[in-house]
Amino acid sequence: MAYTTPxxxxxxxxxxxxxxxLKGEAPTVREVQSAFGFRSVESARAHLEAxxxxxxxxxxxxxxxxxxxxEGTPAGAALVPLVGRVAAGxxxxxxxxPDGYVAVRADLRGEHFALRVEGxxxxxxxxxxxxxxVVRRQPTARDGDVVVARVGxxxxxxxxRRRGGAVVLEPANPAFSPxxxxxxDLAILGRVVEVRRSLEQER
Amino acid sequence: MAYTTPxxxxxxxxxxxxxxxLKGEAPTVREVQSAFGFRSVESARAHLEAxxxxxxxxxxxxxxxxxxxxEGTPAGAALVPLVGRVAAGxxxxxxxxPDGYVAVRADLRGEHFALRVEGxxxxxxxxxxxxxxVVRRQPTARDGDVVVARVGxxxxxxxxRRRGGAVVLEPANPAFSPxxxxxxDLAILGRVVEVRRSLEQER
DNA sequence: TTGCAAGACAGACAGGTGTATGGTTTCGTC
DNA sequence: GACGAAACCATACACCTGTCTGTCTTGCAA
Numbered sequence: 001m002a003y004t005t006p007x008x009x010x011x012x013x014x015x016x017x018x019x020x021x022l023k024g025e026a027p028t029v030r031e032v033q034s035a036f037g038f039r040s041v042e043s044a045r046a047h048l049e050a051x052x053x054x055x056x057x058x059x060x061x062x063x064x065x066x067x068x069x070x071e072g073t074p075a076g077a078a079l080v081p082l083v084g085r086v087a088a089g090x091x092x093x094x095x096x097x098p099d100g101y102v103a104v105r106a107d108l109r110g111e112h113f114a115l116r117v118e119g120x121x122x123x124x125x126x127x128x129x130x131x132x133x134v135v136r137r138q139p140t141a142r143d144g145d146v147v148v149a150r151v152g153x154x155x156x157x158x159x160x161r162r163r164g165g166a167v168v169l170e171p172a173n174p175a176f177s178p179x180x181x182x183x184x185d186l187a188i189l190g191r192v193v194e195v196r197r198s199l200e201q202e203r
Numbered sequence: 204m205a206y207t208t209p210x211x212x213x214x215x216x217x218x219x220x221x222x223x224x225l226k227g228e229a230p231t232v233r234e235v236q237s238a239f240g241f242r243s244v245e246s247a248r249a250h251l252e253a254x255x256x257x258x259x260x261x262x263x264x265x266x267x268x269x270x271x272x273x274e275g276t277p278a279g280a281a282l283v284p285l286v287g288r289v290a291a292g293x294x295x296x297x298x299x300x301p302d303g304y305v306a307v308r309a310d311l312r313g314e315h316f317a318l319r320v321e322g323x324x325x326x327x328x329x330x331x332x333x334x335x336x337v338v339r340r341q342p343t344a345r346d347g348d349v350v351v352a353r354v355g356x357x358x359x360x361x362x363x364r365r366r367g368g369a370v371v372l373e374p375a376n377p378a379f380s381p382x383x384x385x386x387x388d389l390a391i392l393g394r395v396v397e398v399r400r401s402l403e404q405e406r
Numbered sequence: 407t408t409g410c411a412a413g414a415c416a417g418a419c420a421g422g423t424g425t426a427t428g429g430t431t432t433c434g435t436c
Numbered sequence: 437g438a439c440g441a442a443a444c445c446a447t448a449c450a451c452c453t454g455t456c457t458g459t460c461t462t463g464c465a466a
Contacts (some may be wrong), residue, residue, distance in 0.1 A: 051221035077280030077306035103280035
């Protein structure tokens with residue numbers, strides 16, 4: 001051994017790199033160096049390289065800020081646009097100028113966006129007014145999926161039901177009535193994959 | 204003007220950079236160059252520099268992959284550990300070896316973690332079994348806050364009520380009874396700031 | 407035509423960053 | 437004490453990446 005207990009500094013380096021990566025900013029070798037007060041770059045690089053060797057880290061060789069977490073750990077996080085309302089089916093334009101952003105895991109497949117829910121038509125499904133739904137963009141959906149669909153000139157969140165040839169957008173609130181649409185009138189914007197409710201404003 | 208309509212390529216460059224940044228990976232100048240087929244690095248850099256001048260981008264001078272979105276746009280996304288259960292108050296250990304990660308905005312202040320909810324004691328507050336709550340770590344909380352507290356050797360999600368000197372952990376389900384605790388027995392692990400429910404498994 | 411502004415190009419330079427080579431210190435083991 | 441393993445140091449080198457200078461092209465306007 002030498003200077004410190006074997007593996008001790010190594011683990012601290014891993015913890016440092018992981019913390020930085022979870023924050024979304026990959027460190028450089030020299031940033032690791034200065035974080036630990038190493039007087040040589042090589043000290044930092046040796047630890048990083050050893051961690052890769054042990055399979056606890058991955059790296060993109062030659063690239064700056066190229067160290068990544070090992071397989072099995074998340075790829076990172078991404079932001080998707082949050083829209084408050086989608087008028088006249090202009091989803092594309094709404095996504096260009098969003099009201100905000102929400103964070104999702106980067107390993108989600110497909111294109112996603114988020115929508116703030118208005119109205120109480122889905123309270124039975126645990127989707128309350130003001131909630132944010134994360135939506136995977138897709139033009140079709142299965143029976144029973146909670147979807148975002150355009151009906152008229154506004155987007156709405158409902159459960160999709162297939163009744164033979166017809167399609168029904170079914171609310172989850174007895175005070176609302178199902179919407180029966182013919183194929184031409186229906187535009188499915190995506191499928192709801194997650195519901196989020198912030199408790200921040202209660203402070 | 205020259206080669207293309209003024210501002211046209213500029214906007215496309217901004218869109219490219221923003222898309223990359225929302226994915227969590229800042230591009231280099233030369234990556235912008237090759238994405239647009241510029242034959243000179245300077246063509247890409249001139250656009251980027253102009254975007255900074257216009258206030259539509261920010262940058263960390265001299266740093267590699269240093270271009271960022273302008274003020275007012277989110278700082279990025281981060282991952283926080285997700286724990287399934289917290290036994291015997293060993294929160295620190297649980298966070299070191301999480302069951303997974305969830306994405307949150309990087310501009311949240313404080314340290315956060317996520318917890319998968321078990322049991323139906325908070326269904327009245329819209330928190331169902333299997334839901335994930337995002338928790339801000341803090342040792343105290345106000346009356347009415349939904350908190351994660353350790354009672355006995357397990358973590359629990361309840362509404363915090365202050366009854367004079369006593370503290371009550373109040374469920375949101377008539378089938379459960381409030382927990383009255385004296386100060387010494389109570390360890391507040393954090394305050395719930397968001398509730399999330401995945402609909403993925405329904406596919 | 408001339409001038410000008412904006413876009414694009416070519417080439418170079420400088421600092422950031424990953425990498426390599428060899429040496430030094432510390433501690434445990436034979 | 438000799439040896440070896442692990443941690444650390446010093447010093448380069450090479451490539452990645454941001455930056456600068458000068459020039460050319462294009463389209464518009466005086």
